[in-house]
Amino acid sequence: MRAFTYEKAASPAEAATAAARNAEAKFVAGGTNLLDLMKLQIETPTHLIDVNGLGLDTIEATPEGGLRIGAMVRNTALAADARVRRDYAVLSRALLAGASGQLRNRATTAGNLLQRTRCPYFYDTAQPCNKRQPGSGCSALGGFSRQLGVVGTSDSCIATHPSDMAVAMRVLDATVETVKPDASTRSIPLAGLHRLPGSTPHLETALEPGELITAVTLPKPAGGRHIYRKVRDRASYAFALISVAAVIQRDGRGKVALGGVAPKPWRVEAAEAELPRGAKAAAKAMFAGARPTDENAFKLPLVERTLAAVLAEARG
Amino acid sequence: MNRRDLIAAAGACAALPSMVGAARGQPVPIGEPVRASVSFRVNGAGHHLELDTRTTLLDALREHLKLTGTKKGCDHGQCGACTVLVDGQRINSCLTLAVMNQGSEVTTIEGLGSVDNLHPMQAAFVKHDGFQCGYCTPGQICSAVAVLDEIKAGIPSHVSADLEGAMAVSEAELRERMSGNICRCGAYSNIVEAMTDVAGRQG
Numbered sequence: 001m002r003a004f005t006y007e008k009a010a011s012p013a014e015a016a017t018a019a020a021r022n023a024e025a026k027f028v029a030g031g032t033n034l035l036d037l038m039k040l041q042i043e044t045p046t047h048l049i050d051v052n053g054l055g056l057d058t059i060e061a062t063p064e065g066g067l068r069i070g071a072m073v074r075n076t077a078l079a080a081d082a083r084v085r086r087d088y089a090v091l092s093r094a095l096l097a098g099a100s101g102q103l104r105n106r107a108t109t110a111g112n113l114l115q116r117t118r119c120p121y122f123y124d125t126a127q128p129c130n131k132r133q134p135g136s137g138c139s140a141l142g143g144f145s146r147q148l149g150v151v152g153t154s155d156s157c158i159a160t161h162p163s164d165m166a167v168a169m170r171v172l173d174a175t176v177e178t179v180k181p182d183a184s185t186r187s188i189p190l191a192g193l194h195r196l197p198g199s200t201p202h203l204e205t206a207l208e209p210g211e212l213i214t215a216v217t218l219p220k221p222a223g224g225r226h227i228y229r230k231v232r233d234r235a236s237y238a239f240a241l242i243s244v245a246a247v248i249q250r251d252g253r254g255k256v257a258l259g260g261v262a263p264k265p266w267r268v269e270a271a272e273a274e275l276p277r278g279a280k281a282a283a284k285a286m287f288a289g290a291r292p293t294d295e296n297a298f299k300l301p302l303v304e305r306t307l308a309a310v311l312a313e314a315r316g
Numbered sequence: 317m318n319r320r321d322l323i324a325a326a327g328a329c330a331a332l333p334s335m336v337g338a339a340r341g342q343p344v345p346i347g348e349p350v351r352a353s354v355s356f357r358v359n360g361a362g363h364h365l366e367l368d369t370r371t372t373l374l375d376a377l378r379e380h381l382k383l384t385g386t387k388k389g390c391d392h393g394q395c396g397a398c399t400v401l402v403d404g405q406r407i408n409s410c411l412t413l414a415v416m417n418q419g420s421e422v423t424t425i426e427g428l429g430s431v432d433n434l435h436p437m438q439a440a441f442v443k444h445d446g447f448q449c450g451y452c453t454p455g456q457i458c459s460a461v462a463v464l465d466e467i468k469a470g471i472p473s474h475v476s477a478d479l480e481g482a483m484a485v486s487e488a489e490l491r492e493r494m495s496g497n498i499c500r501c502g503a504y505s506n507i508v509e510a511m512t513d514v515a516g517r518q519g
Contacts, residue, residue, distance in 0.1 A: 003347035006369045006415055032411045035372070036392050044344045048369070050416055076405075080471045085479040096474040100496025101463065103393060105405045106412060236474065236495035 002044045008053055012214050013183040015051050020181035020210030022047045027212060029072055030106040032099075033115040040123065042132055056214055059083070065220030068177075071110035071213045075099070075165065078109060088218060090226035090245050094168035094259075097230045100237050110213035112165045113176070113193065117204050117263050119148055119159040130156040131201040141293070147239065150292040150299050152262035157201030158293070161194060161264050162239050168228055170265035171245040171257040175217045181210040190216075194264035201263075224249040225314040229306055230259070242299050244306050248314035252276035256307065258286065261299055279308035356420045358383065359427025367414050374398045376414035377424060385425035385454045389498070396497035399455035399462075400424050406462035408496075425454035428461065436517065437461050440510035448501035456497045460511050463493045464518065485515040 009015030019025045026045035028034055029052060037043035056070040059081050067083060078084060079095035099107060121127050121139035128137035140148055140158050149158045174190040193205055207213075230243040240260035248254035254275050257267035271285030283304035292300060355364045358381060365380055374391075377383045377400070386409060389397030393411040400409045401423040429435030437457050440446070447453040467483045475492045476483055483489065490508050499507070 001346075001370045002344055003349050004369055005350050006352055006413075008418075028413075028416070030411075031413065031416065032393055032408070035411050035413065039391065041344060046347065048413075052416065076466075076471060080469075082480075085472065089479055092472065092479055093474075096472060096476075100393075100396065101466065101493055102396060102399055102406050102408045102459065102496045103411075106407045236492050 001038050002041060002046065004045055005047045006050065007047070008050045010053075012051075012054050012056065012179045012212055013181075015049050015054065016179050016181045016183075016210045016212045018047075018049050018210075019212070023209065025049055027051050029108040029111040030074070030103075031111075032103050032107045033111065037116065040125065042123065042125065051212065062217060066218045069109050069216045069218070071108060071215055073109045075104035075107045075109070075112060076101070078165075079104070087221035088168075088172055088226065090171060090228050090247060091165065091168040091218075093226065093228035094164040094230075094243075094245055097228060097240075097243070098164035109165075109216055110176075112163050113169075113190075113213065113216070114205065114207075115161075115163060117157075117159045117161045117194070117197075117201075120144070122159060131159060131197075134200070134202050144295065145293040146295040147241065147260075148293070148296055149263055150261050150296055151266060151287055151290040152196050152264065153291060154197045154199065154201070156199050157197035157263065159197070159201070159263060160239075160260055161262070162260075163265070164228070164230060164240065164243060164259055166190070166194075167243055167245045167257045167259035167265040169216060169218075170267050171247055171255045172218050172222075173255075176213055177215040177217060178207065178211050178213050180208060185214070187217075190265070191267070197263050204263075222247055222255075224254060227310050227313055229310050229313075231302060231306055242303050242306060244303065244310050246307075246310045246314065248275070248311065252311075252315075254314070256282065256286070256310075258303060261303065275311070279304050279311055283307055352415050354415045354418050356414075356417050356422055358422045359424060365414065369413065369415055371414045372410050373400070373402075373412045373414050373417055373422070374409035377409060377422070383424050383426050387451055387454055389452065389455075394498070395452070395455075396459060397452050397455040399458045399497065401458055401462060404462075404465070406459050423458070425457060428457065435461070436514050437464075437510065440513045441507070444506045444510040444513060445503070446507040446510040447499075447503050452497060452499045452501075456494070456499065456503075456507055459494060459497045460507065460514075463490065464511065464515050466493065467515075468518075485512065487512070 025047040028048045056072040058070050060068045062068050079092045085092050122129050127139040149160045176188045179185050224247045227246045230240045232238040243259035245257045268286045274281035349368045352369050387397040389395035391410045393408040398409040429438045472479050473492050475488045
């Protein structure tokens, strides 16, 4: 691991200012993804700004009837929150489908969103990876790609965003609140937080240098059946091959987002008009422009069948 | 991607021609070590340490405080051998820096019980043969103690049928909740029996 200096920030704005001062600085919250990557020298910050002590660890009701989730709320605490379990069950379910009990106890809301979009070649420093070293090439395109992305990918990168939580937040129309180094704040719809790789897969989010996520807000509960179904190679503690987050209303209308298929939580609002007509039409619309590899083309029918099961469960 | 896929991918990559050489990551200078101080309590005793900032809580426990009960398995949060309790919650001590735990109360396997006064979970692991080589066992036991607390606190799991109801101590629940602790000897079924035994006695 590369040596680094360490500070505990005193306020969100101060943390953002400190981060903007040093291009090699990183925020550390739970640390469960960052420290893993630092040990492998894939992440090499020279300065860490600990943002755990900023008081961003509460879940509060908003005046609009929704919830404001502090950026440092741990995944376990969020999944277990009574309001989330009752009104946003798809979010509890998605969180509980991810990682392990130990990791969920430390991993934070903002950290979960900002974990690296990644693939095994990103982890292998002996191999080319456009994300790790821009311009070096993508080993995954001609390599082992069974687990990797089928849509939203590019000739530079086919890695997937591994979060389950983010898929549920996308279907719930979550918004990310941030503070910038100049102390100004802004709201970013979750749909706009993660960038598609294009020719710059090393740039994963719309955040500016030093910009710190302070909270994630959820609009008032939408009702409906909340379902998160994750398909993976083992029953627990594995990344999704594919996952479906859905909020389905009694009349068959609803919202759907997919995990495990793209470099970001994958939702195509236009496809949702097809939901009352069944999974086949909706899946086809969600996968418009999909470019699977020979090894991961199975994800398209797998999504269609999983979505069909989700819609049947919602009706039942 | 499971481990088998990763190994297969690594093997295939190794066979790629040398044209990838130019694209390999440039080694980064490691830099001068930076030291920082941190205080926390471990098993009831206060400690003040001056550490390289890179020191994980795991290495602080093992190498600096000589509490070698906590084990280093993968050192990447995948195996659970390093599981300890921090402020009552189980975490992977390999994925947190010691300096991030200022003021924390850490409990390791040494703090749960002693040879003469075993923690009920330690006694149950012995009774039910919940281990073979023993390397993952301190992490398994710390995790198992926390799992029963989490169920008692009503924290749901992936296999809980009802998110809002009371949580059960079923085999399915215990297996799901323990999935972050890997045992290569395969003592899982006996670990479930040990945990069920302790949960039953707790009522």
